[in-house]
Amino acid sequence: MAKRDEKAITPRGEDYSQWYQDIVLKAELADYSPVKGCMVIRPTGYALWEATQRALDGMFKETGHVNAYFPLFIPMSFLSKEAEHVEGFAKECAVVTHHRLSAKEGGGVEPSPDSVLEEPLIVRPTSETIMYAMYAKWIRSYRDLPLLLNQWANVVRWEMRTRLFLRTTEFLWQEGHTAHATHEESWEEVVRILDIYARFAQEWMAVPVIKGLKSESEKFAGALQTTCIEAMMQDGKALQAGTSHDLGQNFARAFDVKFQDEKGEWQHCWQTSWGVSTRLIGALIMAHSDDQGLVLPPRLASTQVVIVPIYKDDAGRARVLESAGALKSRLMEAGFGAVLDERDTVSPGFKFNEWEMKGVPVRLEIGPRDVDQGACVAVPRVPTRDLREGEKRQKETVPLERAPEVLRGLLDDIQKALFARALAFREERTWPVDDYADFRERIEGGGFFLGHWCGSGDCETRVKDETKATLRCIPFEAPAEAGKCLVCGGESPRRVIWARAY
RNA sequence: CGGGGCGUAGCGCAGCCUGGUAGCGCACUUGGUUCGGGACCAAGGGGUCGGAGGUUCAAAUCCUCUCGCCCCGACCA
DSSP states (O other): OOOSOOSOOOSSSTTHHHHHHHHHHHTTSEEEOSSTTOEEEOHHHHHHHHHHHHHHHHHHHHTTOEEOOOOSEEEHHHHTTSHHHHHHHGGGOOEEEESOEEEOTTSSEEEOGGGEEEEEEEEOSSOHHHHHHHHHHHOOBGGGOOEEEEEEEEEEOOOSSOBTTTBOSEEEEEEEEEEESSHHHHHHHHHHHHHHHHHIIIIISOOOOEEEEOOTTTSOTTOSEEEEEEEEOTTSOEEEEEEEEEEETHHHHHHTOEEEOTTSOEEEOEEEEEEEETHHHHHHHHHHOBTTBOOOOTTTOSOOEEEEEOOSSHHHHHHHHHHHHHHHHHHHHTTOOEEEOOOSSSOHHHHHHHHHHTTOSEEEEEOHHHHHHTEEEEEESSOSSOOOTTOSSOOEEEEGGGHHHHHHHHHHHHHHHHHHHHHHHHHHTEEEEOOHHHHHHHGGGOOEEEEEOOSOHHHHHHHHHHHSOEEEEEETTSOOOOEEOTTTOOEESSEEEEEOBO
8 A cells, every 4th residue: 555655754853854744744834934933733733723823822811811913013122222132132033124115127126215213113022111111001010010911922032943833934922021119029020930831742743851940041031030840852852942031120221110018108010021922833743743744632633533434335434424414513512622523535445544644532333233233443643652562542332322422521631631641752761871971872863951050151052052952941840959960060959950942 | 245055847956977869756637436534447638858158970968158046155124
């Protein structure tokens, strides 16, 4: 039987990058666009983002946040009001300098020379500046606090090298920006949001993450401190999946965001900002997918189950489709995202492979034999238990009337199995390391390395230069443990995570 | 911006070294047999060989220039 594609795809092999792109393109999640560095998100990919939005938005609202929207364009001068901020973003800003085109000699158009903007506008790389300019107007009293806003938007960062979903010139994200009366309160917010991100990653995406603090060199430009969640991809590299920043009073001072407290004294607000982006979709793909294609966690899959009818002739087709249609209705009424693949132009085998490639968590096969006994055959995209001897795929015959409850259980099992598998994968590739030479050798194979660190930027830089690994985070949940810095031998209070990253 | 690779049918590629007027697989169309893991047989349709210039009787093939894409690196809340 001829395979559709000769080229093998290997999640953990040398062609990991190619494998990843193959999945994105073949599962029709996204495509390259005419604009270099930007991607087109296709309906199947966008559905994942919508599911992400729904889930996160629910959690934000539960904790008192509301959505708003601020302009795409930011006056150039705004960016430079906070010194570290401008330094961090100046190198990757798209700048709008004209507001009109005019016909060019010899055809075509060009920016009209007489339409130069008085002040150039930058396309937002993030919205701290434009939002806080408004916060300064809106906040007057401690009674106006806390201000808890979130915005779903696109941002542009002119990165030198891009990769579908993981780092694109334009990307979609959510950015929350809050203002508080005290540092205690704002820090609580930072942690509250980081917890939401971790919960979403683990409970919805089934991607285990480590919560921690960024080092001085890795923190957000303009923040006091940056917290993050870090995940491990199937090539052993780390991916920062979300950040939550303690901005202190840095931006409040730069933008004059002040309030009068109960005693009538003017104080600068304590602020936070936090965000996750479409990069999460990349994380999802890289964490779970396999050589068969995309693997989606049931909680995020818009199509949770596909019904594939099997028949030999027109009479059989009518009979099977009747049962299959009733089954689909029953499942949809029970709240599942169900699709019935009625196509008569491709074989069942073709459908099996195609839906597996698209990552649909469960397939239900229904053929004449099943109709006779009022049943169907359930096949999960990934096994939820160890396969028996000689068993290629986990299959289970299910009476039609029990299909919803069996499906419910199967989807739950898949969700759990994916998380367990990803967690085991990470734990198998996480090691304590105390010898720098040993570390330099083993980092080549990927993985997380727990090493002591004295806290100096010099040691951090040296590791980066010599191993291409970076300090991913100082984990919150790591036990205090005195030791010697991996690099310089200086005093260290706890182990931190070193890894190569995306 | 450096290093490497690639532009030939909708997709994936061969042909180039050694010039002779374009081919394979998939997809597509038609007919038939199939259909519980990517079906088979037969007959078809489809190409400015990325672009420009040069060499030559003759260029996908050789030379020069150019445009674009991908990978690695530099860069990256």
